[in-house]
Amino acid sequence: MIIIDGSEGEGGGQVVRNACALSLVTGQPFRIVNIRGGREKPGLMRQHVTAIEAACTLGNAECEGLAVGASEIAFRPGRVAPREYRFSVGTAGSTGLVLQTILPPLMLADGPSRIVLEGGTHNMLAPPFDFIERSFLPIVNRMGPHVEARLARHGFYPRGGGRIEVEITPAPLSPIDCLSRGASLHRAATALFAALPFEIAQRELSAARKLLNWPEAVFAVRELPAEQGPGNILLLEAGFEHVTEIVSGFGKLGVTAETVAKTAASRMKGYLASDAFAGPYLADQLLLPFALAGGGSFTTVKPSQHALTAADIIERFLGRRCVFEQVESGAHLMTVR
Structure with a gap:
């Protein structure tokens, strides 16, 4: 059994999510102690429990010690069963982070799946749905599987109540190289708000306009139904x-x-000033599928502690190293070895 100290490295919930995903793919059981030991409130939160429960359900797995606040669990995987699943975080906890846990094993399963996730879709402690749909999944789809995600309803903190629907057609993951962004195609700045004053969105766009040399036409306000708020992004x-x-x-x-x-x-200006393919959050998300593909590469900005911690967990399960090396341009090249 693989033993993991959850307080090491980034010390957050990503350790739990990646370990569950990798356990289901490899069949290796694990135990985590000091869960989220690097956080102000250590132990499992509701969204982590939901992610593990989801992994247990679709992977016919067993998990000892699973409870909100738990600091230690033991996870024993079973066989992944592709079909339709529905999971509710029950709070504004991130649906995207639950998806991060269950997507890798379902992408490699022996049949298609449909997932409905309810909870937070736009949560300040996780990538928003828009990022998953338009930044992350297009790269995954280039690697073999086909994943489509749809936002049925926004869910902001603290109310939650959002809903996303995901269709997964599995296929082996093939290594790809992502070294160039290619030509610039479009820019967009959108202020979304629900059950809040309109002027908040206007002020956000006004401030962003002063810092970004983007055309006036790309700035837009979108008001959501009041019952989906209060919220703003x-x-x-x-x-x-x-x-x-x-x-x-x-x-x-x-x-x-x-x-x-x-x-x-x-943050956007920093990304555009570099020539890196992936920003820091996309780099975090890409490590697992690239490692499971057994190769490939991408350039990114300076790797975060999140990414380095993920690389360590990946090596424990797969025996493959995700290596970051700075290149002449100042970007960092990630390769799987």
């Missing part, structure tokens, strides 16, 4: 031939609209 999108980068800023109490926009715009 600023989405900045840069589309290229081979990749789309999406940077988000979430409105929250005590943070001005201008601060939300400036933080997001600065």
